[in-house]
Every structure is written in C-alpha cells, then in structure tokens.
Amino acid sequence: MRPLKWLKRPVRLASMGLLTGTLVACGGQPADTSSSAATSEAKAQVTQAEPALSNKEAQVARHGHAPREPVATTSTPEACPQATSNVVPVIATQAAWDAQWTAKYGTTVPNLSGDGETFAWQGYYDVRAYVSMAETYGDTKYLDRAVTTINYWFGHTDGGPKGQGWAYSYGQSQSMLDTGVIAQAISTFAYEVWKDSRFTAYRTTASGYIAKLEPMLHAYDAQWVSDAPYPGAPGDWVYDTCGSGSTLCSSASLVMYNQSATLAKSLLLISHIDQMQGLTPDPAYLTKAAAVAAYFKTFVTTNGSAYAWSYGGARTAGNGPEDISHGDLDLSLVNWAEHFGLGGLTSADMTQLVGTEHAIFNGGTGPDNVAFYVDGTGAASSYYMPAVGWSWIDVTDFDTSNVLFNKTVTLFNAYPMTSNPSGYFLGWAEILRKKQCVALY
Secondary structure (H helix, E strand, C coil): EHHHHCCCCCHHHHHHHCCCCCCCCCCCCCCCCCEEECCCCCCCCCCCCCCCCCCCHHHHHHHHHCCCCCCCCCCCCCCCCCHCCCCEEEEEEHHHHHHHHHHCCCCCCCCCCCHHHHHHHHHHHHHHHHHHHHHHHHCCHHHHHHHHHHHHEEEEECHHCCCCCCCHHCHHHHHHHHHHHHEEEEEEHHHHHHHHHHHHHHHHHHHHHHHHHHHHHHHHHEEEEEECCCCCCCEEECCCCCCCCCCCCCCCCECCCCHHHHHHHHHHHHHHHHHHHHCCCHHHHHHHHHHHHHHHHHHHHEEECCCECEEECCCCCCCCCCEEEHHHHHHHHHHHHHCCCCCCCCCCHHHHHHHHHHHHCCCCCCCCCCEEEECCCCCCCCCHHHHHHCCHHHHHHCCCCCCCHHHHHHHHHHHHCCHHHHHHHHHHHHHHHHHHHCCCC
16 A cells, blocks of 8 residues: 555655656555565575575675674663653563564564565564564564565565666655665664674674665665755755756755655665674765765754754755654654764754654644644644654653653553554554663664
8 A cells, every 4th residue: 555645745746846657655654554474484594586695705795805703792771761761651561562463463474565665664664673672672583573574575676777676666756765764674674683792693694685785775876966055965865857866957856855864874874784894884875874964954943942844854845844754764864873973963953853852742632642743733643643652762862851751652552553553563662672771873
C-alpha cells in the first residue's frame, strides 16, 4: 500500500514542476500492510542467490587491502535522566515486548513482501527496533530477524538502469528517498554490529551488506552539488529532473531535507564502520554528511526557546511546516551529526530542539496527543503519533527535567499499539533502551 501522504506533499512537488508522471510521496509511512511471510529467523549469513563476499574479500575489493582488527567495544550503560522517570511503561521489559511481538506476528518475520515502499516505511522501523532491542539486551535473536529482513531487501532490489537501489518504478524522487531510508536501516545494523563486541559473528555479513550498498549510493553522486544557493549551506543533492543533476537550475531544485538527511546519515555511518574496521573511509562521505547537517542550521528559525523549520528546508516555494514524521528523518542525521561534531551542530542546537519537542507535546488536541507539525500546530493521528518515540527520543537526552521522556511514555501508554505496528514496536524498543541508558552512538 502506498504512503498516506500521497494527497499532501506530492501535490506541492508537482506544482513546482519537480515531479513528472505518477505522483509520489517524498516521505511518510504507509498504512499497515503487514502481510507476514513465513520464514524462520536466519543465522547471520547472507542467503540470497549471489553469495556474499567474505569480510576480507569485500574490503579488498573496496579498499585494495584487507581490514585490520577493530577495537572491540560494548554499549556500557551510563547514567541518564530517563532511568529515573517516574512514569511506568505499559511495556516495561524485554519479555513484555516479546509477548506483544508474538501476539502480533507469531514466529514469522513480518513485512517480507511488497517492494521498496514496504521496505522503507515498515521494514525500516522493524530493523531499527531489532537493533535497539539487541543493543539493550544483547539478544542476537533480534539481529537474526534483521538479517532475514535485509537479505530479503537485497533479493528484491528495483533500482532502474543506474542501479539506484529500490522503488525505481515509483519515480526517481521516491526511489532516492526510499533507497536512503533502506540504506540507513542497513547501515545502522552494520554500525552496531561493528561497534559492539558481543556481535562479532555478524560482522562478515554486515560488511557484505555495505559492499552491496555503496554502489547504490554512489549512483546518486551526479546529483550532488557544492554550490547550493543558500548562505552557509556548502552542498546537497538536487532532483534529477534538474538537467543532468550536475548543476542547480533553480533555487527550488534541492531535494526536500528529509531526503538528503537520510542519505547523509547512511554515509556518516558507513564512514564510521570503515574506521572501526581500521580502514580509511572515502572522505566524501563525511564531507557530504557535514554539509547536509550544516544546511539544517541555515533554515531553522527560532521561536523563543524552540526551533521550527519548513518541510522543504531553505526552499521557499510550495512549503509548509515540517511534520513530526519527516522530522524523524531530519533528526536521524541531526542527532548523530551533533554527537560526532559535524556541520557546526552543538548542544545549544539540541536544547532548542528540546523546545521544539515541548511545542509538539503541548500543541496536540489533548493531554495524550501530540501536534503533527514541529511548530506545535495540527494534531497527529494515531498512525503518526509514534514518531515522537523514534529519533525524537534522543532529543530527550538534553532534557534533564525528564518532562519530555515522561510525556513520551505517557503517550505510548495511552496508545500502546494501534494502526502502525512497526512504528509502535520501534517506539517501545526505544523507550526500553532509554530506560536502560543504552546509547546507539
């Protein structure tokens, strides 16, 4: 099923002449189409028809030399404000999360059907949830589910003549977004596997995934520009409808921010994966991630102690306020860029985003609702509400009062599982992770 936002965001893009042919969304998630394919949870092996390269073979092919042993690390919990939250989650333990999962899906791995749209707007959240649960509890059954899911994705690519990943049949704009989202999920899995010494058995598989993923991301290199027409924005991607994609043909040609953010986040992760393997990363990866992060600071506006921004970033045509769902993709980069010191983002920016999240929680239609837009306007449906438990939840690290985390748990307690199961399972996994003070960085 196609994303619910087909009647909203795509109309704006079409009116600006940036899309042709079939209207497609530039973000958001589809309604629940969770048709489960009966599969057993795979061990950490790539099982598609083409066997994966070994870790050594993959790295020699990419870098010309074999990897050196990384420094083993684990996610050691530290003190965090969320641990002292006085709001008890309805789903408060690993066993409770697992029980909900089993009640919904039984022993199958869900969302192994459809195409890039399903992978990006359901499977992406599934894999993020698996990674969070694995990091929090050290249980590799979740990584097995991630492997099963990612193997299915690689077995069902649709990247068109340039091999640009997934969802090419929906148009190049949607393909770019869906591929970025899927790539971020895969890179997140690989990053955590290489970061955490408990998961060494999965590293060969993870490296094989990255070796397959990088050519897909490089297929968008021709759309990168370094002369974005906005002060302080050193570069971004443009739509391929803008000539050859090598120059800017108008000030509205930059892709919507959520599109560039999720591609940039994937490159950021791959760069750090290479570093953990003792390899020299492609310097363009962090250059692009830093540029897109810096671009964020050129278009946010300050409303008292809160940031607000538009769906299109610095673009002025056909814009409206950013929503919390696309904002999740925005923050998926912003949070990590601040952590790694990219793009000039600092803790002061995160404090402003604390104010943004207060506006979101205070702007809903009731005590257990949230606003749909980052400026605190509109009301989110139960389908989009769980977005506050995704990348937004890392903003609560900068709220020592715990008000935001308490409100997040209260919201999930009121709506424990409704029309967006993939989104809710991720939100609950993130709440459990925060309660245990486990970081993904």
